[in-house]
Amino acid sequence: MAFSDVREYTHLTDDEIEAIGAELDEIRREIEASRGQADRDYVTRVITLQRRLAAAGRITLFASFFPPAWLLGTLMLGSAKILENMEIGHNTMHGQWDWMNDPEIHSSNWEWDTTQPAEQWKHSHNYIHHQFTNVLGHDNDVGYGILRMSRDQKWTPYNLGQPVYNFLLAALFEWGVALHDLDIEAIRKGEKDPKLLKKQLKQIGDKVGRQALKDYVMYPALTGPFFLQTLSANVTANLMRNFWSYMIIFCGHFPDGAVQFTEEELEDETRAEWYLRQMLGSANFEGGTFLHLMSGQLGYQIEHHLFPDLPSNRYAAISVKVKDLCKRYDIPYTTGPLYKQYGQTLRTIMKLSLPNRRTSDNPAPMTTREKRRLRDDERPTRRSELGKWSGAASA
Amino acid sequence: MAEPLIERSSALRQLRRVGKAMTTPLLPDDYLALVNPLWSQRELRGRVEKVVPETENAATLVIRPGWGWTFDHAPGQYIGIGVEIDGRFHWRSYSLSSVPLVEGKTVSITVKAMPEGFLSDHLVNGLEPGTIVRLAAPQGDFTVPDPPPQKMLFLVGGSGITPVMSILRTLDRRDSIPDAVLVYSARNEDDMMFVHELRVLALRYSSFTFYERFTDADGILTPDQLDDVCPDWADRTTWACGPAGMLDAFTQHYETYGLADRIHVERFTLAAAGGSAAGGEVTFGVGGPTVDVDGATTLLEAGEKAGVNMLFGCRMGICHTCDVPLASGRVRDLRSGDEHGEPGEYIQTCISVAAGDCTLSL
Numbered sequence: 038m039a040f041s042d043v044r045e046y047t048h049l050t051d052d053e054i055e056a057i058g059a060e061l062d063e064i065r066r067e068i069e070a071s072r073g074q075a076d077r078d079y080v081t082r083v084i085t086l087q088r089r090l091a092a093a094g095r096i097t098l099f100a101s102f103f104p105p106a107w108l109l110g111t112l113m114l115g116s117a118k119i120l121e122n123m124e125i126g127h128n129t130m131h132g133q134w135d136w137m138n139d140p141e142i143h144s145s146n147w148e149w150d151t152t153q154p155a156e157q158w159k160h161s162h163n164y165i166h167h168q169f170t171n172v173l174g175h176d177n178d179v180g181y182g183i184l185r186m187s188r189d190q191k192w193t194p195y196n197l198g199q200p201v202y203n204f205l206l207a208a209l210f211e212w213g214v215a216l217h218d219l220d221i222e223a224i225r226k227g228e229k230d231p232k233l234l235k236k237q238l239k240q241i242g243d244k245v246g247r248q249a250l251k252d253y254v255m256y257p258a259l260t261g262p263f264f265l266q267t268l269s270a271n272v273t274a275n276l277m278r279n280f281w282s283y284m285i286i287f288c289g290h291f292p293d294g295a296v297q298f299t300e301e302e303l304e305d306e307t308r309a310e311w312y313l314r315q316m317l318g319s320a321n322f323e324g325g326t327f328l329h330l331m332s333g334q335l336g337y338q339i340e341h342h343l344f345p346d347l348p349s350n351r352y353a354a355i356s357v358k359v360k361d362l363c364k365r366y367d368i369p370y371t372t373g374p375l376y377k378q379y380g381q382t383l384r385t386i387m388k389l390s391l392p393n394r395r396t397s398d399n400p401a402p403m404t405t406r407e408k409r410r411l412r413d414d415e416r417p418t419r420r421s422e423l424g425k426w427s428g429a430a431s432a
Numbered sequence: 433m434a435e436p437l438i439e440r441s442s443a444l445r446q447l448r449r450v451g452k453a454m455t456t457p458l459l460p461d462d463y464l465a466l467v468n469p470l471w472s473q474r475e476l477r478g479r480v481e482k483v484v485p486e487t488e489n490a491a492t493l494v495i496r497p498g499w500g501w502t503f504d505h506a507p508g509q510y511i512g513i514g515v516e517i518d519g520r521f522h523w524r525s526y527s528l529s530s531v532p533l534v535e536g537k538t539v540s541i542t543v544k545a546m547p548e549g550f551l552s553d554h555l556v557n558g559l560e561p562g563t564i565v566r567l568a569a570p571q572g573d574f575t576v577p578d579p580p581p582q583k584m585l586f587l588v589g590g591s592g593i594t595p596v597m598s599i600l601r602t603l604d605r606r607d608s609i610p611d612a613v614l615v616y617s618a619r620n621e622d623d624m625m626f627v628h629e630l631r632v633l634a635l636r637y638s639s640f641t642f643y644e645r646f647t648d649a650d651g652i653l654t655p656d657q658l659d660d661v662c663p664d665w666a667d668r669t670t671w672a673c674g675p676a677g678m679l680d681a682f683t684q685h686y687e688t689y690g691l692a693d694r695i696h697v698e699r700f701t702l703a704a705a706g707g708s709a710a711g712g713e714v715t716f717g718v719g720g721p722t723v724d725v726d727g728a729t730t731l732l733e734a735g736e737k738a739g740v741n742m743l744f745g746c747r748m749g750i751c752h753t754c755d756v757p758l759a760s761g762r763v764r765d766l767r768s769g770d771e772h773g774e775p776g777e778y779i780q781t782c783i784s785v786a787a788g789d790c791t792l793s794l
Contacts (some may be wrong), residue, residue, distance in 0.1 A: 077519035088458075088466055132741045138521040140475055140753055141462075144741045148457035156717070233663055247456045257465055 039173055039189040041301035043313045057366060058309025061343055064358055068347050072136055079132055079350040080142060083124055085332070091117035094274070101266035111270040115277035115329070119148045123333025124312055124349065130159055132346040141401060142223060151211045151278075152248050153239045155216035167345050171290055171297045171318035178290070179297065181206060181213055182221050185389045187297045192392040199390035203383075210279035215241055281331070284379055289338040290321040291382040294371035315342035316363065321356070321372035327373070329353065339370065434781055439507050460498070469564045470498030476567040480559055481538055488624045490544040490591065491556045492529060496537055497567055504541070505570035507530050507602040507783025508595040508671070508698075511541065512568025512746060514543040514753070515554065521566060522551050522747035523753065527595035527673075527698070528570060530625075531602050542625060546589035568745075574698035575599075581669040584612040587682055589653075593625055595698055596673060600633060600640075609637045613662045617653050617674070652678070655685035666691060673698040674750025698706055712761070712786040716740045717794035731763065732781040740794065742781060748781035750793065756781055 042215055044054060059404035094113030102107035126149030128134070134142045143259045148155045161177065169175035173189055180186040200328055206213050223229045252275065257268040289295075296317050306314070321337040329336045340359055347355070363370040372378075388396045416423045439744055451460035461472035470479060478495040485491050495513075497503075505511075510527040517769035526541035545556040576584070585597045593616060603609045619622035626645065636644035643661050645653050658665050672682050672695055679697050686695045700703050711727035716735050725734040732754055736740040745753030749767055755778040763784040771787050781792070 073518040073520075075519075077516070085466060088463055092463055092466075135741050137519055138753070139516075139742065142741050143743055145743055145756075150457055244457075247453070250453055251456055410681075 039297040041299040054309045069153040114276035118278040129348045150407040154217035154244045161218035210283040280420045283358040285332040288378040291379040293381045322375045322378045473500035481561045491521040492541045493543045506575040507598040508575040509570040509572040514566030529594045529597045541596045583668040585668040585670040587615045587672040588616045589678045592673030609640045613641045614642045620648045670695040712789040747782045754781045757793040759791040761794045762787040
């Protein structure tokens, strides 16, 4: 069910909410003041590891005719893509490493190894998703405009196909992401500025061309007679990354316990309430260091949503403090093992393919909301750490 | 400046294009740098080869630049150096003290540790040979024309000797120092960098006069004393480099005598040129935020205020870390007052202000 007021939902007083906000601000200040060599060493180590993996994978695949080499090369290349997209690209584009003042690792010019242009990602993700997290009609990440993820979203017979769409979305995830910032719904309703659309399509086309040329033409061609073997390895590596990042990302906001909000929540929302919405709308998963590395520290989704631009290697330590804060104020802190979190997500996807009356979940009070997605200049603005678009609406 | 090798050879250019296609969205450099950190042109970089003490608190850094560096700087120019301290890059600029081309594959800068300057102190005392630093290409117009004028005067205070040293060494390489006078002030003999080398030069060239001034004992050289140390100063083309107070005093002195065009001055601080730009609406990235900016606020400051993640380095127009392409409109360079308005032209946001509405590509 979707909530229209985070304060009402948590039963906290205004003073308590402001106190929570102050504590979280304090955590941010502490981390900002202590960023230093160890953090830089972390990210440069991950980048070095990732580039070595990618190079080793590509080289191994020159022997793609030999099945063990095919397998090893594919695994290395797929892992490199996962690391690049999640721990390096996603976090760098959030500005987590901007403080290093290093043009080679900076949000303003990072381009990632996937089909979506970085510039569009920074808008659709850093701004739209992180500012309007889980607000129905604002956050396009709720079901990616393809899946019905809330009982408050209207059911249509189209939703009967959700199990299929879900599988396709997972398999083609990078392509879904590539088109994400176009805002298909706005295009469908004829609200999209055609000039912007053209520019975005050209940007996507260029990026797709470069990515496809590399993975599906150049490297296969370089291996000569084993073109098909190398091609299949590269396709598999991309699929591997697609399924994995899809799963990690869907575990961020859709397991049981993570709640959605209606547009009313955005009205007069304070910074502290924004923090609360991030905590209530996000879900963590548990795991070891390796799992967290391979998921870009998104197992600390709650911490990431509170502090999207703090270095990802700090989220584990931040989570101890956030958990303690949630305990003291009796705020839910959603977490669990990865299989359980994804299991719940999958169940929700299946369940919501049917109309509400067919499913058992306690029916939520239907809330009225505007159906149309708002344009950027109609949206409220608040948070500077989410990147340049946050200021766009106010000016 | 000559193009780097890779730009001159069409075969290399083709190879690079293929390499780029194979490594997109990165560059071949990003992988080559894993093998050798100097094999990258993405950012100019260099390896510190030697740290040679010059005085108690000054040292010469001998740096081997990586790919993309051309060794054809003009003597007297400075470079930017970016050093990583506790995870962050900090940028400063220093005059090259080395001679162009002839010193093989290295360049050198001489740095004096300033009491309040944590970066200069780090460079003198904390930099290990082997450290990789970032570099910015040589620039600056504190240079001597070729051929040099018949009569020259160098007015130098403290670490201002470094660009002059590069000029003198270059002249020495050609075995011809024209009539030149060097008036060099330092607190005392121990504090005077390159003092022995300069004394030797003065012995070898009768045309070169080296006046040493120790300010602890003799006080600061004031413009009215110029007649004593160099009576024909007004006939000479002058290069002055040193503390701001000294430069101001001498510049004024030359102006008084109507000789403002005879003195070349090197300052390492941002001095805004006269004339104010109109300011205007600045858009950060097509579709990005638009803010009203006055003609005195740099685009970098304006962007930061608007919450835009912008790169910066020296914040004084030296290192080019903050460069972004101009999508449309015009901007003014605060230092020179020049306007720039070519679409796609890279502008330095730290020293540029809006001259009317403009859009930056971010």
